[in-house]
Amino acid sequence: MTRRTFYVLLIGMVAAILRLWYLGDTLLWYDESFSLLVSRLPFDQLIAATLGDVHPPLYYLLAWPFALLPWQPAGLRLFSVLCSLASLYVLWCITGRLGMREPARLLALALVAIWPVELYYAQEARMYALMQLCVLLAWLSALERRWWLVGVWCTCALYTHNFSGFYVAILAACVSLAEVLRPNNFFVPPAGPEPGWTPPPHFCQIRRCLLAFAAPFVLFAPWLVAVWTVQVPGISAGGGYWLDYMTLGSALLNTANILVTPQGTNITDPLSVILMAVGVPVLLWHALKTKRYTMALLAIGPMLAVALISVLWRPVYLNRGFFPSVPVFLVLLADWFAAQRWPRRAFAIGLIAPALLSAYLVWISTGASGIRTMSVDYAGGLALDPLPVVHMDDSTVVIWMANRPELEHYLLRSDCPEEPGSLTERTRRALGFRNLTADQLPDSYYLVAVANIFSSQCMLDRNDEMEQGSEQVFSTGLLFGELGVFQHATR
Amino acid sequence: MIEPSPYYYQVLDYWRTQDAAVIAVIRVVLLVALGYVGLVAGQRKLPSRALALAARIYPYASMVCYLGLAVYLWSTL
Numbered sequence: 001m002t003r004r005t006f007y008v009l010l011i012g013m014v015a016a017i018l019r020l021w022y023l024g025d026t027l028l029w030y031d032e033s034f035s036l037l038v039s040r041l042p043f044d045q046l047i048a049a050t051l052g053d054v055h056p057p058l059y060y061l062l063a064w065p066f067a068l069l070p071w072q073p074a075g076l077r078l079f080s081v082l083c084s085l086a087s088l089y090v091l092w093c094i095t096g097r098l099g100m101r102e103p104a105r106l107l108a109l110a111l112v113a114i115w116p117v118e119l120y121y122a123q124e125a126r127m128y129a130l131m132q133l134c135v136l137l138a139w140l141s142a143l144e145r146r147w148w149l150v151g152v153w154c155t156c157a158l159y160t161h162n163f164s165g166f167y168v169a170i171l172a173a174c175v176s177l178a179e180v181l182r183p184n185n186f187f188v189p190p191a192g193p194e195p196g197w198t199p200p201p202h203f204c205q206i207r208r209c210l211l212a213f214a215a216p217f218v219l220f221a222p223w224l225v226a227v228w229t230v231q232v233p234g235i236s237a238g239g240g241y242w243l244d245y246m247t248l249g250s251a252l253l254n255t256a257n258i259l260v261t262p263q264g265t266n267i268t269d270p271l272s273v274i275l276m277a278v279g280v281p282v283l284l285w286h287a288l289k290t291k292r293y294t295m296a297l298l299a300i301g302p303m304l305a306v307a308l309i310s311v312l313w314r315p316v317y318l319n320r321g322f323f324p325s326v327p328v329f330l331v332l333l334a335d336w337f338a339a340q341r342w343p344r345r346a347f348a349i350g351l352i353a354p355a356l357l358s359a360y361l362v363w364i365s366t367g368a369s370g371i372r373t374m375s376v377d378y379a380g381g382l383a384l385d386p387l388p389v390v391h392m393d394d395s396t397v398v399i400w401m402a403n404r405p406e407l408e409h410y411l412l413r414s415d416c417p418e419e420p421g422s423l424t425e426r427t428r429r430a431l432g433f434r435n436l437t438a439d440q441l442p443d444s445y446y447l448v449a450v451a452n453i454f455s456s457q458c459m460l461d462r463n464d465e466m467e468q469g470s471e472q473v474f475s476t477g478l479l480f481g482e483l484g485v486f487q488h489a490t491r
Numbered sequence: 492m493i494e495p496s497p498y499y500y501q502v503l504d505y506w507r508t509q510d511a512a513v514i515a516v517i518r519v520v521l522l523v524a525l526g527y528v529g530l531v532a533g534q535r536k537l538p539s540r541a542l543a544l545a546a547r548i549y550p551y552a553s554m555v556c557y558l559g560l561a562v563y564l565w566s567t568l
Contacts, residue, residue, distance in 0.1 A: 249510025252517065270564035273513055274557045277520035347550030351557060417493050453502045457494040480498045480505070 007106050008092065015088055015113035019081045019122045024074030030395055032125040033402030035060065036076050037431050039067035045430045051230050052427030056223055058159035059127030076125040083129035084122030088112055090136040091327050097143040098292075100335055108334035112327050116359035120262040121323055128323040131161040135324035138168065139298070142175045145205060147212035150175075154216035159223065163321030166302035172213035174294040179206045230426070251307060252276070254319040259326060261359035268362055271355040278351060283332040290335070299328040382474055382485065388445045390436060392463055393455070394423050396448045396483075397433060410436040410445075412466070416458035445488050446473065452481030512564060519560060523553045 001009075028036055038049045038060045046064075050057040062079065069075030091112055095105040112118055121128045134157035141149035154171070157164035182204040253273060257264055259280075260272035280300070287296035303322055310317045337345060388408045391397045397411050411428070413435050423431075447470060449463040470486035527549050534542040 247506065247510050249513040250506050252513050253509055266565055270512075270516065270561040273516050274520060274561060277517045278524065278557070281524070343547050343550050347554050350551070350554035354558060354561070419493070451496055451498060453496070453498045455496040455498065457496055460496050480502045481496075 004102060004106075008109065011106070011109050011113050012085070012088060016081075016085060018114065018119055019084055023077050023081065023123055024071065026073075027403045028073045028076070028125060028399070030399055032073065032076070033399045035063060035125045035127075036067050036072065036402045037398060039063040039076065041430060049427045049430035051226055052424035052430065054231070055127060055161060056159045058156060059130050059161075062130065063125070073125065077123050080124055080126070080129040081122055083133045084118065087129070087133045087136050087327065090133065090140050091331070094136065094140050094143065095331060095334075097140065098295075098331075100331075101338060104334045104338035107337060108327075108331045111330040111334060114356070115326065115330060116261045116263075116356060116363065117258060117323070117326055119363070121320075126320075127160050128320050131157060131164055131321075132324045132327065134160055135164060135167045135171075135298075136327065138171060142171055142212075145201075145209075147205070147208040150209075150212040151215040154213065155219045158216055158220040161321055163302060163306070163318070164324075165220075166305050167298060167324055168213065168216060170297045170301045171294070174297060176206065176209050176213065178294075179204050179209045251310075251317050254317060255303060255322070258319040258322050259329060260355055261362075263359060263362045265362055268355070268358045271351075271358055275351050275355045279329070279333065283329060283336055286336040286339070287332055290339075292332070292335070295328050295332055299325050299332065384446060384473075384485075387487075388442050390441065390445050390447050392447070392449045392459065392466065393419075394428065394433070395421075396450055398423075398431075400448065401431070408434075410434045412436050412438065412441075414438075414459070414462050416456055416462055419454045419456055419459065421454050441488075447486040447488060448483070449486065450478075450481065450483045452478055455481070516560065516564070520557070523556060527553065 034053075038046055038053075041049060041060075043061075046060055047057060050060060063076060066076050066079040069078070088109060092105065092109055095108050100108070121132075134153050138150055138153035138157055141147075141153055150171075154164075154168045157168060182202065253269065256269065256272035256276040260275050261268040284296050284300060287293070287299070302325060306317050306321070333348075337348060340348075384404075384407065386407065388410055389400060389404075390410045390412050391400065392412055392414070394411055397409050400407065401409050411433050423433075428435075447466055449467060451460050451463060467484070467486055470488045472484055473487050474485040476483050527546075530542065530546050530549055534546050
């Protein structure tokens, strides 16, 4: 075994241990609960549920066998762990193709292995680890000029997350330009090529390249049509999209939360913002200086595009969609670090180490949960009689159906307007929601009432009305809101 | 138009505080970075031992400044 193989394996082992540590210790939070419920559906129901939601269906289709594993939530999260570990290997191949020196390649690999955001999304039962893997595979295939694979991985990326479109577009632009700049067939003798002559491999392959990048958008077109005709009207008819506030500061903080530490605490946020503010300009400058233009664009391009759309149209700055930019920044960081002398290296370590340590402290102290603990821990630990559970809000139905499947769950319909981010009727039907009206309430039941930033005043009044004459079994404060479980012994 | 709950206004206040803090941090970082760029440029134009020493110490000093800023933010936010 060579020394290089030993280091790669060592980093891979550390990465695997960190990604498996605490994997099943916290309950599924809302988004993960949704993943579990959708992944378990039959194909037609799965497509119907996804059409009513905002993300494409590939993740749910691929996560299906993991959703059926008996040990949950670790089973479903295992899929993201595997995607994350595969991304590490792909990144190793990419750094080789980019011609980076071995210490820088190993450093890039180690950074991705231990970076807090990478650990967080490697353990989350959502599509972000898969999205990152597809984008990295498309990039590697483009570097290797294996065009049919470029088409396959770009299509997979598009069917995993809508924001992949930005990464695919950037790759298409940069790779096509690189192809055009390659030597063309002008070396062919004037008499013309012999029959069966093919250009040498280093010659321009722009036609194949354009085909490889056009095919995914053509293959994605049916889904886009479905989105336009079914998804958008469905969401508009409901409460609308849940992202409704964006300022410069919130966008920058969100960006720091996806690039450095995901937890969003007062301990980690200042260090993340400082690291981002220093690191991003330095790394982009380094990328331009070393002519790594594709990397610079892959790192920052999608964020700028989405920020522009948010300013010109409506807020769509969902930071998790920029997850594929993280390994690109880390490769740039490793490349920059290897090119510097010690005062600057020490300066970088002095900024990075506290940010990472603070993230690990929060990670360990919260049992690796980060934001995942939001309001869900109670659902698993609460001892309840086998009575029907009536929910005032569809978010708690999703969490409880995933984490307490042994109980019967009902959604109480009200005349209040739908709240931002609420599920569409199509998705509720596909997930098998059971609806109740006030006059259909059973004699004895548990009531789960939640008030948060998306709740309307109408729903708060309705909660108060329903809580009258009931016994509170449990209550907890949320970050901005509160949640209560009440028992109605008689009607 | 949906009438939001009081929690919606709470989160708006929270974001305004965060906005102010984030923008202040980025201003400090940019100011410190500008100082370094100026120092390196000055050292190239007027090479002197003092400026070389200052350019060598500057990254460490700014790192201490950033960490101090982070500690300050922990205690105030």
